Amino acid sequence: EDEFIGAVKDKVSKGKLVQLGVFWDFGQHANDTEQAKFIETVTSIIDKYGFNGIDLNEFGFPTLDDGDDDFEQPQTTAVVNYIQTLRTIKAKYGDDFGLSFTIRSTSFQLSSDTYGYHFNGAYLPVIHALRDELSTLCLHHFDGTDDVLDWNGAKVSQDSSDYWVAMVDRPLSGFIVAGKSLPPFPASKVAVGVAPWNPSSQDSFRVNLENGLKCVMTGQACAAIRTQKGPFPAPRNILWLQESLYTTKIYGQRARTGPLPVVIDFAFTDMIYSVFDRSHMIAGYVSSLPRIFA
Numbered sequence: 001e002d003e004f005i006g007a008v009k010d011k012v013s014k015g016k017l018v019q020l021g022v023f024w025d026f027g028q029h030a031n032d033t034e035q036a037k038f039i040e041t042v043t044s045i046i047d048k049y050g051f052n053g054i055d056l057n058e059f060g061f062p063t064l065d066d067g068d069d070d071f072e073q074p075q076t077t078a079v080v081n082y083i084q085t086l087r088t089i090k091a092k093y094g095d096d097f098g099l100s101f102t103i104r105s106t107s108f109q110l111s112s113d114t115y116g117y118h119f120n121g122a123y124l125p126v127i128h129a130l131r132d133e134l135s136t137l138c139l140h141h142f143d144g145t146d147d148v149l150d151w152n153g154a155k156v157s158q159d160s161s162d163y164w165v166a167m168v169d170r171p172l173s174g175f176i177v178a179g180k181s182l183p184p185f186p187a188s189k190v191a192v193g194v195a196p197w198n199p200s201s202q203d204s205f206r207v208n209l210e211n212g213l214k215c216v217m218t219g220q221a222c223a224a225i226r227t228q229k230g231p232f233p234a235p236r237n238i239l240w241l242q243e244s245l246y247t248t249k250i251y252g253q254r255a256r257t258g259p260l261p262v263v264i265d266f267a268f269t270d271m272i273y274s275v276f277d278r279s280h281m282i283a284g285y286v287s288s289l290p291r292i293f294a
Contacts, residue, residue, distance in 0.1 A: 008050045017098045019053035025060030029081040053098025061122040069114050069178045074125035083129045090133050100136040108170040109149050117178040140193030162225040164212025173228035187232035
């Protein structure tokens with residue numbers, strides 16, 4: 001543990017953003033007691049290990065209350081409390097404290113109408129309210145069940161470069177949420193999280209990924225889908241995580257060709273340095289909040 005604390009301190013001293021990774025169902029923020037418990041637990045870990053940021057990973061979210069249809073004026077208690085909680089943590093550590101979200105694209109894909117927003121959109125008022133404080137919004141392709149839609153509402157094949165264009169288009173271009181326009185997020189804050197679901201076809205997977213991101217960044221190599229705005233030459237970065245089904249090992253890989261930003265190594269990056277080493281999960285993720293609270 002002392003060695004790890006020393007490593008964090010060394011990275012921070014070199015200007016790295018060393019973030020505590022937290023898996024948390026923020027539907028549990030429905031009362032003041034849970035809110036205070038979250039703040040106390042998170043800040044105690046941050047203080048102990050010396051982290052200078054926090055990365056909130058999707059681990060569940062609430063259904064919005066009936067009548068809560070405006071992402072600019074959320075009414076669902078858990079949402080309002082979560083926004084205040086993160087602002088409280090951010091305020092304690094100052095402007096240089098990193099605040100990142102790593103979430104699936106579901107909120108962006110399935111929240112255009114009121115019905116979809118109620119059941120899928122709880123993250124949108126949170127990240128919208130915190131967009132100025134936000135360091136990184138990482139849309140993560142967790143597995144092969146993640147559907148993305150084109151602008152006509154049709155599913156896009158995951159075995160295509162169009163998939164990656166459609167996945168990031170809404171946060172980059174903006175879109176309608178329950179009848180109201182959600183402004184786009186700056187490309188400099190948007191990252192793509194990649195977890196290949198079929199290791200036997202990684203070459204074709206990589207080609208589709210590279211062509212899709214080349215389309216987003218340059219407007220070239222596009223197939224059937226282009227971004228509504230852009231191109232966006234400077235997205236935040238790409239996370240390439242390949243997690244074994246049988247171990248907790250996580251490997252970093254790097255892109256081979258093309259005008260893409262570097263595919264980062266999750267353990268050694270200026271963007272996100274979460275509680276991982278090259279071979280196993282440690283500290284924050286092992287002590288994730290649901291387990292601390294259990």
